[in-house]
Amino acid sequence: MNCPKCKSTMQPHENNYGIKISKCGACKGMWFPDGSAGVKSALPVAKDIDTGVNAGLDEMKNINCPECSGSMIDMVDSKQHHIRFESCGKGCGVFLDAGELVDLSEYTLIERVKQVIGG
Numbered sequence: 001m002n003c004p005k006c007k008s009t010m011q012p013h014e015n016n017y018g019i020k021i022s023k024c025g026a027c028k029g030m031w032f033p034d035g036s037a038g039v040k041s042a043l044p045v046a047k048d049i050d051t052g053v054n055a056g057l058d059e060m061k062n063i064n065c066p067e068c069s070g071s072m073i074d075m076v077d078s079k080q081h082h083i084r085f086e087s088c089g090k091g092c093g094v095f096l097d098a099g100e101l102v103d104l105s106e107y108t109l110i111e112r113v114k115q116v117i118g119g
């Protein structure tokens, strides 16, 4: 499988959490075959999984699904509008750029703290 952004090889990412991810060897982008459910399950351990630095490929448009080569749909996180990710129109999975998973997890954490302190 090749990275939908930089076309380098993506390898299954070994982790102790049982989360299905493939990771690009070059830009460190992450492919979640389980889609947003996979992303959610990876949030608590984001720092262990998302170790790359954003390669600046966020603005890339019209990328194709690494599995079915179909068009990917540009999604914007409903809470964090600067986080944009790509989802296969046929549901093969979701692609996140390096750094975006950590970004998402930190937001989730802040929200939780706010709920606790009532902020």
Ligand SMILES: [Zn+2]
Residues within 6 Å of the ligand: 003, 004, 005, 006, 007, 008, 024, 025, 026, 027, 028, 029
């Ligand atoms: Zn890549």
Ligand SMILES: [Zn+2]
Residues within 6 Å of the ligand: 065, 066, 067, 068, 069, 070, 088, 089, 090, 091, 092, 093
């Ligand atoms: Zn697809």
